Amino acid sequence: MSESTPHVSSAGQRLDGKALSVRILDDLQERIAAAVAGGKDRPGLATVLVGEDPASQIYVRNKRRACEKVGIANIHHELPADAGQRTLLDLVAELNADPKVHGILVQLPLPKGHDYDENAVLGAIDPKKDADGFHPLNQGALMQGDRAPLPCTPKGAMRLLAETGVPLKGLNAVVVGRSNIVGKPVAMLLLREHMTVTICHSRTRDLAEEVSRGDVVVAAVGVAELVKGAWIKPGAVVIDVGINRGEDGKLVGDVEYAAAAERASWITPVPGGVGPMTIAMLLENTVDAAYA
Numbered sequence: 001m002s003e004s005t006p007h008v009s010s011a012g013q014r015l016d017g018k019a020l021s022v023r024i025l026d027d028l029q030e031r032i033a034a035a036v037a038g039g040k041d042r043p044g045l046a047t048v049l050v051g052e053d054p055a056s057q058i059y060v061r062n063k064r065r066a067c068e069k070v071g072i073a074n075i076h077h078e079l080p081a082d083a084g085q086r087t088l089l090d091l092v093a094e095l096n097a098d099p100k101v102h103g104i105l106v107q108l109p110l111p112k113g114h115d116y117d118e119n120a121v122l123g124a125i126d127p128k129k130d131a132d133g134f135h136p137l138n139q140g141a142l143m144q145g146d147r148a149p150l151p152c153t154p155k156g157a158m159r160l161l162a163e164t165g166v167p168l169k170g171l172n173a174v175v176v177g178r179s180n181i182v183g184k185p186v187a188m189l190l191l192r193e194h195m196t197v198t199i200c201h202s203r204t205r206d207l208a209e210e211v212s213r214g215d216v217v218v219a220a221v222g223v224a225e226l227v228k229g230a231w232i233k234p235g236a237v238v239i240d241v242g243i244n245r246g247e248d249g250k251l252v253g254d255v256e257y258a259a260a261a262e263r264a265s266w267i268t269p270v271p272g273g274v275g276p277m278t279i280a281m282l283l284e285n286t287v288d289a290a291y292a
């Protein structure tokens with residue numbers, strides 16, 4: 001096992017995304033109230049739900065509730081699963097042209113078996129209204145270090161990391177997962193912080209060995225408790241993005257929480273870690289698009 005991570009204690013503190021997200025939402029609410037009092041429009045977020053996937057319905061409902069809480073106008077559209085690509089693209093074009101809409105979120109995944117092209121839909125959203133940060137131009141901007149809307153989950157993970165106060169420069173970061181929406185963008189953001197970044201995936205030869213070198217570990221896999229507590233370097237910061245439903249119906253992350261918490265300096269719980277931060281960042285992107 002490698003030496004412990006410099007600059008941090010091994011206290012195993014819970015990195016509370018729920019509490020941080022409440023503070024961020026409060027700040028957004030104040031920012032919106034001040035702007036509206038000054039004569040500006042209320043920011044508008046369009047949410048588009050295609051089909052009736054229960055998990056997507058819950059995610060969209062939570063996002064809409066959060067809008068209401070902070071004073072963002074929500075323009076909600078539901079389409080049947082078989083609405084088709086053309087209808088969805090027409091709706092996106094309509095929202096792009098609507099001056100009351102500052103952010104557009106098309107909930108993914110789109111229904112299977114109906115020939116939707118998710119990339120084409122994401123690419124059709126006006127990049128300036130891309131509240132999710134998934135447009136290829138914005139993903140390119142992230143690569144080049146330019147200012148652009150950042151994808152919400154990676155942005156939220158980085159905000160949590162900043163909350164620890166651990167100086168990141170020069171430390172090792174290990175990201176488990178290489179999806180376009182979490183693994184790859186969070187790796188780019190860690191690189192921006194001058195960390196030495198390793199990206200692991202399903203073909204990584206020795207995951208335990210790679211993870212054990214991480215001063216920061218970000219798990220975004222979708223396999224319950226894949227990352228074992230014993231792999232965590234003493235003092236490491238662990239950000240668990242995974243949301244998996246256990247056999248007992250409870251939510252669990254991608255990291256074996258209790259065992260990892262004994263070794264980590266900071267660790268995000270599931271639920272109550274990255275999840276609420278993702279919503280807070282979606283709203284922040286919308287408010288930035290309206291007022292920045």
Ligand code: NAP
Binds near residue numbers: 223226241243
């Ligand atoms: P994804 O697109 O399915 O990607 C999963 C990644 O994990 C892939 O890169 C895959 O490798 C890798 N992987 C799978 N099995 C592995 C293994 N045994 N060892 C090492 N790597 C493995 O998932 P995602 O969309 O990034 O989401 C990941 C998790 O985060 C899910 O639980 C999801 O529900 C959760 N999530 C949470 C939030 C939030 O707000 N908290 C937001 C988004 C996602 P390959 O590329 O080689 O296949």
